[in-house]
Protein backbone atom coordinates (compact mmCIF):
# COMPACT_ATOMS: atom_id res chain seq x y z
CA UNK A 392 0.00 0.00 0.00
CA UNK A 393 1.24 3.48 -0.83
CA UNK A 394 2.01 5.62 2.19
CA UNK A 395 0.02 8.88 2.40
CA UNK A 396 2.32 11.89 2.39
CA UNK A 397 1.25 14.55 4.86
CA UNK A 398 2.83 17.90 4.06
CA UNK A 399 3.19 20.33 6.94
CA UNK A 400 1.43 22.99 4.93
CA UNK A 401 -0.20 23.15 1.50
CA UNK A 402 -1.64 26.18 -0.22
CA UNK A 403 -2.57 24.55 -3.52
CA UNK A 404 -6.14 23.54 -2.60
CA UNK A 405 -6.89 27.02 -1.32
CA UNK A 406 -5.53 28.60 -4.48
CA UNK A 407 -7.65 26.32 -6.67
CA UNK A 408 -10.80 27.43 -4.84
CA UNK A 409 -10.16 31.13 -5.57
CA UNK A 410 -8.01 31.00 -8.69
CA UNK A 411 -10.51 32.68 -11.03
CA UNK A 412 -11.21 35.51 -8.58
CA UNK A 413 -7.51 36.16 -7.99
CA UNK A 414 -6.75 36.25 -11.68
CA UNK A 415 -9.57 38.67 -12.35
CA UNK A 416 -8.46 40.95 -9.46
CA UNK A 417 -4.93 40.99 -10.87
CA UNK A 418 -6.30 41.71 -14.35
CA UNK A 419 -7.90 44.85 -12.93
CA UNK A 420 -4.56 46.02 -11.59
CA UNK A 421 -2.91 45.29 -14.95
CA UNK A 422 -5.58 47.33 -16.72
CA UNK A 423 -5.13 50.38 -14.49
CA UNK A 424 -1.32 50.05 -14.38
CA UNK A 425 -1.42 51.69 -10.95
CA UNK A 426 1.18 49.56 -9.23
CA UNK A 427 2.16 51.90 -6.41
CA UNK A 428 -0.45 52.73 -3.77
CA UNK A 429 -3.29 51.93 -6.17
CA UNK A 430 -6.98 51.73 -5.14
CA UNK A 431 -6.83 48.16 -3.68
CA UNK A 432 -4.48 49.45 -0.94
CA UNK A 433 -7.03 51.83 0.53
CA UNK A 434 -9.80 49.26 0.13
CA UNK A 435 -7.74 46.68 2.05
CA UNK A 436 -6.75 49.19 4.71
CA UNK A 437 -10.42 49.94 5.32
CA UNK A 438 -11.28 46.25 5.61
CA UNK A 439 -8.43 45.49 8.00
CA UNK A 440 -9.13 48.54 10.19
CA UNK A 441 -12.77 47.48 10.45
CA UNK A 442 -11.82 43.88 11.14
CA UNK A 443 -9.37 44.89 13.87
CA UNK A 444 -11.82 47.49 15.17
CA UNK A 445 -9.29 50.31 14.85
CA UNK A 446 -9.61 53.75 13.30
CA UNK A 447 -6.65 53.37 10.97
CA UNK A 448 -4.72 50.76 9.01
CA UNK A 449 -1.63 51.39 6.92
CA UNK A 450 -0.40 48.89 4.35
CA UNK A 451 3.35 48.28 4.38
CA UNK A 452 5.68 45.91 2.60
CA UNK A 453 6.04 43.24 5.31
CA UNK A 454 5.34 42.37 8.92
CA UNK A 455 8.98 43.10 9.70
CA UNK A 456 8.66 46.61 8.28
CA UNK A 457 5.38 47.05 10.16
CA UNK A 458 7.43 46.63 13.33
CA UNK A 459 10.25 48.92 12.19
CA UNK A 460 7.82 51.65 11.09
CA UNK A 461 5.81 51.41 14.32
CA UNK A 462 8.96 51.79 16.41
CA UNK A 463 10.04 54.72 14.22
CA UNK A 464 6.63 56.34 14.56
CA UNK A 465 7.07 56.27 18.33
CA UNK A 466 10.49 57.87 17.98
CA UNK A 467 12.29 54.82 19.36
CA UNK A 468 15.96 54.82 18.48
CA UNK A 469 19.54 54.63 19.71
CA UNK A 470 19.88 53.48 23.30
CA UNK A 471 16.15 53.09 23.98
CA UNK A 472 15.12 49.81 25.55
CA UNK A 473 12.20 47.70 24.34
CA UNK A 474 10.89 44.74 26.35
CA UNK A 475 10.00 41.63 24.38
CA UNK A 476 9.99 37.83 24.61
CA UNK A 477 12.98 35.83 23.35
CA UNK A 478 10.73 33.01 22.11
CA UNK A 479 9.51 34.56 18.86
CA UNK A 480 10.42 35.06 15.23
CA UNK A 481 13.62 37.01 14.70
CA UNK A 482 11.92 40.14 13.32
CA UNK A 483 10.46 41.06 16.72
CA UNK A 484 13.90 41.77 18.13
CA UNK A 485 15.62 42.47 14.80
CA UNK A 486 13.39 45.47 14.17
CA UNK A 487 14.34 46.98 17.54
CA UNK A 488 18.04 46.36 17.03
CA UNK A 489 18.08 47.75 13.48
CA UNK A 490 17.02 51.11 14.87
CA UNK A 491 19.88 51.13 17.36
CA UNK A 492 17.50 50.42 20.21
CA UNK A 493 18.13 47.57 22.66
CA UNK A 494 15.97 44.45 22.83
CA UNK A 495 15.53 43.56 26.51
CA UNK A 496 14.21 40.05 26.82
CA UNK A 497 11.55 38.88 29.28
CA UNK A 498 10.80 35.18 29.68
CA UNK A 499 7.53 33.61 28.56
CA UNK A 500 4.54 31.98 30.21
CA UNK A 501 4.91 28.19 29.86
CA UNK A 502 1.23 27.68 29.00
CA UNK A 503 0.73 30.25 26.24
CA UNK A 504 4.34 30.80 25.09
CA UNK A 505 3.63 34.55 25.28
CA UNK A 506 5.55 37.10 27.36
CA UNK A 507 5.06 36.53 31.10
CA UNK A 508 3.47 39.73 32.50
CA UNK A 509 4.77 39.00 36.00
CA UNK A 510 8.37 39.26 34.80
CA UNK A 511 8.12 42.60 33.02
CA UNK A 512 8.42 45.16 35.80
CA UNK A 513 11.80 43.95 37.05
CA UNK A 514 13.25 44.72 33.58
CA UNK A 515 12.09 48.32 33.39
CA UNK A 516 14.81 50.98 33.57
CA UNK A 517 14.91 54.72 32.87
CA UNK A 518 15.70 53.83 29.24
CA UNK A 519 12.65 51.61 28.70
CA UNK A 520 10.34 53.08 26.07
CA UNK A 521 8.02 50.29 25.02
CA UNK A 522 6.74 46.77 25.52
CA UNK A 523 6.52 44.61 22.41
CA UNK A 524 4.39 41.54 23.18
CA UNK A 525 3.96 38.85 20.53
CA UNK A 526 0.64 37.05 20.13
CA UNK A 527 2.40 33.82 19.33
CA UNK A 528 0.75 31.06 17.28
CA UNK A 529 -2.53 33.04 17.12
CA UNK A 530 -3.43 33.65 20.76
CA UNK A 531 -3.31 37.09 22.39
CA UNK A 532 -0.83 37.83 25.15
CA UNK A 533 -2.39 38.49 28.55
CA UNK A 534 -2.66 42.21 27.80
CA UNK A 535 -4.44 43.68 30.86
CA UNK A 536 -1.37 43.52 33.14
CA UNK A 537 0.74 45.01 30.32
CA UNK A 538 -1.70 47.89 29.86
CA UNK A 539 -1.53 48.56 33.58
CA UNK A 540 2.28 48.55 33.62
CA UNK A 541 2.44 50.73 30.49
CA UNK A 542 0.10 53.23 32.09
CA UNK A 543 1.95 53.56 35.37
CA UNK A 544 5.43 53.51 33.82
CA UNK A 545 4.45 55.63 30.79
CA UNK A 546 5.49 53.11 28.18
CA UNK A 547 4.17 52.46 24.70
CA UNK A 548 2.83 49.08 23.63
CA UNK A 549 3.38 47.74 20.13
CA UNK A 550 1.65 44.44 19.47
CA UNK A 551 3.45 42.00 17.25
CA UNK A 552 0.25 40.49 15.93
CA UNK A 553 1.93 39.03 12.84
CA UNK A 554 0.46 35.60 13.63
CA UNK A 555 -2.82 36.75 15.14
CA UNK A 556 -5.11 38.53 12.67
CA UNK A 557 -8.63 38.13 14.09
CA UNK A 558 -7.52 36.78 17.47
CA UNK A 559 -9.50 38.12 20.40
CA UNK A 560 -8.49 38.77 23.98
CA UNK A 561 -10.89 37.92 26.82
CA UNK A 562 -14.13 37.71 24.87
CA UNK A 563 -16.89 38.07 27.46
CA UNK A 564 -20.15 36.27 27.09
CA UNK A 565 -22.54 38.39 25.06
CA UNK A 566 -20.02 41.05 24.08
CA UNK A 567 -16.95 40.90 21.91
CA UNK A 568 -13.42 40.91 23.26
CA UNK A 569 -10.61 43.14 22.12
CA UNK A 570 -8.97 42.26 18.85
CA UNK A 571 -5.28 41.65 18.34
CA UNK A 572 -3.76 44.92 17.16
CA UNK A 573 -6.36 47.18 18.76
CA UNK A 574 -5.16 46.74 22.34
CA UNK A 575 -1.82 48.57 22.38
CA UNK A 576 -0.79 51.84 20.72
CA UNK A 577 0.04 50.15 17.43
CA UNK A 578 -0.51 46.64 16.06
CA UNK A 579 1.62 44.95 13.42
CA UNK A 580 0.47 42.25 10.99
CA UNK A 581 2.22 40.08 8.46
CA UNK A 582 0.63 38.74 5.28
CA UNK A 583 3.54 36.39 4.57
CA UNK A 584 2.14 33.63 2.31
CA UNK A 585 1.80 31.05 5.09
CA UNK A 586 -0.05 33.39 7.45
CA UNK A 587 -3.81 32.95 7.97
CA UNK A 588 -4.30 35.78 5.48
CA UNK A 589 -1.38 35.30 3.15
CA UNK A 590 -0.27 37.32 0.13
CA UNK A 591 1.58 35.97 -2.88
CA UNK A 592 4.80 37.46 -1.58
CA UNK A 593 5.68 39.81 1.28
CA UNK A 594 3.13 42.24 2.71
CA UNK A 595 2.15 43.72 6.06
CA UNK A 596 -0.08 46.21 7.87
CA UNK A 597 0.02 48.53 10.88
CA UNK A 598 -3.18 49.38 12.75
CA UNK A 599 -3.80 52.07 15.34
CA UNK A 600 -6.49 54.25 16.86
CA UNK A 601 -4.21 57.24 17.17
CA UNK A 602 -4.26 59.69 14.21
CA UNK A 603 -0.74 60.98 14.85
CA UNK A 604 0.75 57.47 14.71
CA UNK A 605 -1.25 56.70 11.59
CA UNK A 606 0.05 59.86 9.90
CA UNK A 607 3.63 59.06 10.89
CA UNK A 608 3.56 55.51 9.56
CA UNK A 609 1.98 56.74 6.31
CA UNK A 610 4.73 59.30 5.95
CA UNK A 611 7.59 57.01 6.96
CA UNK A 612 6.57 54.30 4.48
CA UNK A 613 7.23 56.76 1.60
CA UNK A 614 10.64 58.06 2.69
CA UNK A 615 9.02 60.69 4.92
CA UNK A 616 8.03 62.57 1.81
CA UNK A 617 5.17 65.10 1.80
CA UNK A 618 4.53 66.55 -0.68
CA UNK A 619 6.52 64.40 -3.07
CA UNK A 620 10.28 65.18 -3.02
CA UNK A 621 9.98 67.25 0.16
CA UNK A 622 11.06 65.20 3.15
CA UNK A 623 9.79 65.91 6.64
CA UNK A 624 11.62 63.00 8.19
CA UNK A 625 13.91 60.18 7.15
CA UNK A 626 11.67 57.28 6.31
CA UNK A 627 12.08 54.12 4.28
CA UNK A 628 10.50 52.72 1.14
CA UNK A 629 7.98 50.28 2.53
CA UNK A 630 4.68 50.44 0.72
CA UNK A 631 2.27 47.55 0.41
CA UNK A 632 2.33 46.37 -3.19
CA UNK A 633 -0.91 47.03 -5.11
CA UNK A 634 -1.01 43.53 -6.61
CA UNK A 635 -0.61 41.99 -3.16
CA UNK A 636 -3.43 44.18 -1.85
CA UNK A 637 -5.70 43.07 -4.72
CA UNK A 638 -4.96 39.41 -3.87
CA UNK A 639 -5.46 39.99 -0.15
CA UNK A 640 -8.83 41.66 -0.79
CA UNK A 641 -10.04 38.50 -2.51
CA UNK A 642 -8.68 36.24 0.24
CA UNK A 643 -10.04 38.45 3.02
CA UNK A 644 -13.60 37.46 2.06
CA UNK A 645 -12.81 33.92 3.19
CA UNK A 646 -10.76 34.69 6.28
CA UNK A 647 -13.55 34.04 8.79
CA UNK A 648 -14.45 30.74 7.14
CA UNK A 649 -10.80 29.69 7.07
CA UNK A 650 -10.35 30.66 10.72
CA UNK A 651 -13.33 28.51 11.70
CA UNK A 652 -11.83 25.62 9.79
CA UNK A 653 -8.55 26.03 11.66
CA UNK A 654 -10.40 26.10 14.97
CA UNK A 655 -12.27 22.92 14.05
CA UNK A 656 -9.00 21.18 13.24
CA UNK A 657 -7.58 22.29 16.59
CA UNK A 658 -10.64 20.86 18.37
CA UNK A 659 -10.26 17.65 16.45
CA UNK A 660 -6.59 17.35 17.46
CA UNK A 661 -7.73 17.80 21.05
CA UNK A 662 -10.17 14.90 20.71
CA UNK A 663 -7.81 12.62 18.83
CA UNK A 664 -5.03 13.13 21.37
CA UNK A 665 -7.26 12.68 24.44
CA UNK A 666 -6.24 9.14 25.41
CA UNK A 667 -2.53 9.82 24.83
CA UNK A 668 -2.46 12.74 27.25
CA UNK A 669 -2.58 10.58 30.34
CA UNK A 670 -0.33 7.83 29.01
CA UNK A 671 2.48 9.95 27.53
CA UNK A 672 4.29 11.83 30.23
CA UNK A 673 5.07 15.40 29.14
CA UNK A 674 2.87 15.47 26.05
CA UNK A 675 0.96 18.77 26.13
CA UNK A 676 -1.54 20.37 23.78
CA UNK A 677 -2.06 24.11 23.26
CA UNK A 678 -4.05 25.80 26.04
CA UNK A 679 -6.52 28.63 25.61
CA UNK A 680 -6.45 31.38 28.23
CA UNK A 681 -9.60 33.30 29.27
CA UNK A 682 -11.61 31.60 26.49
CA UNK A 683 -9.64 33.76 24.08
CA UNK A 684 -10.41 33.57 20.40
CA UNK A 685 -7.36 31.60 19.30
CA UNK A 686 -7.00 31.63 15.53
CA UNK A 687 -4.56 28.71 15.45
CA UNK A 688 -2.01 30.11 13.07
CA UNK A 689 0.03 27.20 14.38
CA UNK A 690 -0.93 24.13 16.39
CA UNK A 691 2.06 23.62 18.65
CA UNK A 692 2.40 20.73 21.07
CA UNK A 693 5.07 20.00 23.65
CA UNK A 694 6.51 16.61 22.87
CA UNK A 695 8.91 14.52 24.93
CA UNK A 696 11.90 13.40 22.83
CA UNK A 697 10.86 16.01 20.32
CA UNK A 698 13.80 15.63 17.91
CA UNK A 699 13.47 11.86 17.69
CA UNK A 700 9.72 12.20 17.20
CA UNK A 701 10.18 14.75 14.41
CA UNK A 702 12.63 12.47 12.63
CA UNK A 703 10.32 9.49 12.99
CA UNK A 704 7.38 11.46 11.60
CA UNK A 705 9.49 12.63 8.66
CA UNK A 706 10.33 8.98 7.90
CA UNK A 707 6.61 8.25 8.00
CA UNK A 708 6.04 11.02 5.42
CA UNK A 709 4.63 13.55 7.91
CA UNK A 710 5.83 17.14 7.85
CA UNK A 711 6.21 19.09 11.09
CA UNK A 712 8.17 22.19 12.03
CA UNK A 713 9.84 23.81 15.01
CA UNK A 714 8.93 27.35 16.00
CA UNK A 715 11.51 28.22 17.31
CA UNK A 716 14.59 26.05 17.79
CA UNK A 717 16.83 28.74 19.35
CA UNK A 718 15.49 31.59 21.50
CA UNK A 719 16.65 35.02 20.40
CA UNK A 720 18.85 35.74 23.43
CA UNK A 721 21.08 32.85 22.31
CA UNK A 722 21.33 33.89 18.65
CA UNK A 723 24.83 34.67 17.43
CA UNK A 724 23.84 38.10 16.14
CA UNK A 725 22.71 39.12 19.64
CA UNK A 726 25.85 37.90 21.44
CA UNK A 727 26.74 41.56 22.05
CA UNK A 728 23.75 41.74 24.42
CA UNK A 729 25.66 39.33 26.69
CA UNK A 730 22.87 36.93 27.50
CA UNK A 731 23.71 33.31 28.29
CA UNK A 732 22.02 29.94 28.41
CA UNK A 733 19.94 29.70 31.56
CA UNK A 734 18.81 33.34 31.48
CA UNK A 735 15.32 32.49 30.19
CA UNK A 736 14.66 28.87 31.20
CA UNK A 737 11.02 28.75 30.08
CA UNK A 738 11.91 29.93 26.57
CA UNK A 739 14.88 27.57 26.41
CA UNK A 740 12.77 24.63 27.47
CA UNK A 741 10.05 25.53 24.96
CA UNK A 742 12.66 25.62 22.18
CA UNK A 743 13.57 22.02 23.07
CA UNK A 744 10.02 20.69 23.37
CA UNK A 745 7.76 22.40 20.83
CA UNK A 746 6.58 20.76 17.65
CA UNK A 747 4.17 22.38 15.20
CA UNK A 748 1.75 19.94 13.56
CA UNK A 749 0.03 20.45 10.22
CA UNK A 750 -2.88 22.88 10.52
CA UNK A 751 -4.49 24.80 7.69
CA UNK A 752 -8.13 25.20 6.64
CA UNK A 753 -8.03 22.52 3.94
CA UNK A 754 -6.06 19.92 5.96
CA UNK A 755 -7.69 16.60 5.01
CA UNK A 756 -9.22 14.61 7.88
CA UNK A 757 -7.29 11.46 7.06
CA UNK A 758 -4.03 13.42 7.20
CA UNK A 759 -4.88 14.70 10.63
CA UNK A 760 -5.84 11.23 11.86
CA UNK A 761 -2.59 9.85 10.54
CA UNK A 762 -0.51 12.54 12.26
CA UNK A 763 -2.00 11.63 15.64
CA UNK A 764 -1.85 7.88 15.02
CA UNK A 765 1.83 8.07 14.14
CA UNK A 766 2.63 10.18 17.18
CA UNK A 767 0.87 7.68 19.42
CA UNK A 768 2.70 4.83 17.68
CA UNK A 769 6.04 6.55 18.34
CA UNK A 770 5.41 6.75 22.06
CA UNK A 771 4.06 3.18 22.20
CA UNK A 772 7.22 1.95 20.54
CA UNK A 773 9.28 3.91 23.03
CA UNK A 774 7.48 2.26 25.95
CA UNK A 775 8.34 -1.24 24.87
Ligand SMILES: Cc1ncc(COP(=O)(O)O)c(C=O)c1O
Pocket residue numbers: 453454455456479480482483525551553554580581582583593594595
Ligand atom coordinates in the same frame (compact mmCIF):
# COMPACT_ATOMS: atom_id res chain seq x y z
C1 LIG B 1 5.91 36.89 15.30
C2 LIG B 1 6.32 37.46 13.97
N1 LIG B 1 6.79 38.72 13.93
C3 LIG B 1 7.15 39.29 12.78
C4 LIG B 1 7.07 38.61 11.58
C5 LIG B 1 7.58 39.26 10.35
O1 LIG B 1 6.69 39.28 9.29
P1 LIG B 1 7.19 39.24 7.79
O2 LIG B 1 7.68 37.87 7.50
O3 LIG B 1 5.95 39.60 7.00
O4 LIG B 1 8.24 40.28 7.63
C6 LIG B 1 6.56 37.30 11.57
C7 LIG B 1 6.36 36.51 10.36
O5 LIG B 1 7.10 36.03 9.64
C8 LIG B 1 6.20 36.70 12.81
O6 LIG B 1 5.75 35.45 12.85
